[in-house]
Every structure is written in structure tokens, then in C-alpha cells.
Amino acid sequence: MLFRPNPSLGVPIYLQLMEQVKHAIETGALRAGEQLPGIRPLAEELVMNPNTVAKAYRELEHEGVIELRHGAGAFVSAHTRPKKLADAVRDAQPVIAATVKRLRARGLTDEEIRRLFEAELAASGRTGGHRA
């Protein structure tokens, strides 16, 4: 199963579902033009509220990630050509490697570097609204 929101996380379920749809598109599991499961079958399969699925789909449409075609269902938007996650991660690796090397050269331990990264991610995640 592509999507699996966890109701006991405390994060709104529609946000979890939106993230999972976006992730599926980023990884290429869902491609431009492909159809998403219908609201009713998905609600039944995940045993979750159909209103919640509908809300996630509406928000995704609002963000331009998917298109809702009346009567036909939901489709991954043809316009968005998201960079594949694997490519993005590969591009980021040298940047991180260089940063870590510089920090080690300044005498910071790996544990201190790890804490700095985590603190930065927590702080910017909050303001950027990218809380996973």
C-alpha cells in the first residue's frame, strides 16, 4: 500500500496523507497523469474517514499537485515535474560532506555536529512549516 497515515501520531491525518502523496510523486511511485485511488475505495481500504481523504485531495488540488476531474477521479498534475528525490539527495551529498569536513577542521566532534544539524532542522522546520 502506497499510503498509510497513522492516526495516533497527533499530526492531522489529511496532512499525513498529503505528505505521502507528495512523497509518492517525488520518488516516482506516482507519475504525472497517473490516477490516484478514488476517495471511497481509499477510505475503505485504509479504514479512515472519507471526508478526510476528500480534504487531503482538495488541498493537493489547491497546491497544484493533483487535478480533480469531475466524475473521473484524481490525477497527478501533468504540469508539476518534481525533481526526483533520489536526484535531489545525490546533489545534496557533496554540500553536506564539505560542511562536515569544515566543521571537523574547526575541532567540533561528530556528536556536536549532529546536534547542530538537528537543532537547525528543528528550528527551520518550525518556521518553514515543514513539520513532518
Place this chain on the structure above:
Amino acid sequence: MPDSIIETKDLHKVYDGVEALRGLDLNVPPGSIYGFLGRNGAGKTTTIKVLLGMSHPTSGQARVFGLPVESTEVRRRTGFVSEEKDLYDFMTVGEMIRFTAPFFPRWRADLEQRYLRKFELPADRKVKALSRGTRTKLALLLALCRGAELLILDEPTSGLDPAMAEEVLQALVAHVASEEMTVFFSSHQIAEVDQIADHVAIVDRGRTVVTGALDDLRERYQRIQMVFDGDAPQTQFRAPGVIRVQRKGRMLTVMSNGGADAIVDEATALHPVSVDVIPVTLKEIFLETVAAED
């Protein structure tokens, strides 16, 4: 259609000098799956009895479909499954269905066939010989097929094993997805409310302590945790929604029901080593609000 399928205002009920309801307010929007959460004895069944016109409130108002709860029209449009799943033990499953259907002019023969198959109900088995799970499914079939616009369920999954409970929840979700209807169910199982409800009311000792859309509650309730270099400072947070501040050694934890942003801004000004925002689960909200009055 009225804005609220179920609406109660300041509902009170006194039984033999015991206050079962002490100002219960509910607003159930149309099309919702509404979870009515509370401990045993919190007033859930009393509320349901009032909504079904079986018990008269001592004071306050209760309306269903915008109509007074005593109106027969309310009962015509409402399906109900009691916690005991009351059925006639001497009938077979088939007889029970044939006996019930003629009472309801809008009986849905198509749904009857669908749920007979889906629930794999044995038509010739006597009701008294049914397992608890099968009995629940039969009671649910009888409620779903009467063409009701509102379904009221008192502890629908109580006493069921997890697989059977999941099957019942799935049937509810599927039904709401295909028919225009509102489901109001009481429960003390937080996990199942979390799973299928989109709105929730937490009731404690006859009073609603939290109500709203679950997604809004999940966004509003947050825990902000700060770690300091030395002892955490004694500080007052001015941001709205602060429920509780806990200070323990180098750690300061703020529980909020007004989101995290304003508190994080105040927290940052205290120059902590770290600030973390941690989502609060429905279970924690439940324990927080129900315990807070103790």
C-alpha cells in the same frame, strides 16, 4: 438542511438526585462521523437516550435535524444500535430482517443484500446462537438498511475482538462514503475515534470539555519543549492557549491548545539550547482534559 444534525445547549439531566448531565453542548455537522468520547459513567448513554427522545432532559435544549427530539419524525430518520445490540433471540437472522423491514417505509433492499453478503450472516441461524461479533453485524445491518440519515451507535465495538472491530469500522466508513449520512457514535476507545472520526466531543462528568474537528484539535494542541544550559527559568508565557507549564531541571515544557508559533517565539527569546515542538495525540488530549478537572 440545518447547520447541525444534532444540537444540544446546556443540557442537564438529574436522576434520583444524581447529576448525569451538567451542561452538555454538542454541535454535530451534517455528513460527519462524530466520536463521542468519555469514561464509563461520563454521561454518554444518557445523552443518547435524550437524543432518541427516550429520556426527558431536566433542563436545556436538544434538537435533531433542527426538530425537537420528542418529534416522531426524528425517530423516523434516525437509526440506532444500543450497546446491548437488542434483538429477538428466538428468531433466525432471516426472520429478524423480515420482521424489521416492514416497519420502515424506506427500507433499502439493495443494502440488505449487500450487507448480508459482506457480513456473511447465516440467514437460518437463531439470533441467540450468534457470536457477539455476528450479533453486532446483524444489529448494524438492521440500522443501516432502514434508510436513516442519522445513525446513533452506543459503543458499537465494545466486546469485539480487534479484527471484528475493524470490520465494523470499515462497514461504517464505507456506508458513509456511499450514502449521505451522519454517524454519531459513543466510545471509550480512543484509537477507533482517532481512526474514523472527523469530529469529536470529549465528555467528562456530564459536561463537554473538548469539541471540534479532529484535525483542528491536532493542530491546536502542541507541546513545546525547551532545554536550557542551566536550570530552566521561572517564566510566565503570555501567548494564548497555554494550558500548563512544567519546569524540571534544565527542561521546560509548555502544553498549548492554541498552536505552537507564539509560544516558540517567546521560548526563543529565553535563549534555550533547543526548542522542540511535539504533536499531542488525542489520547493525551483526552487524559489532559479529563484529568484536569479532577
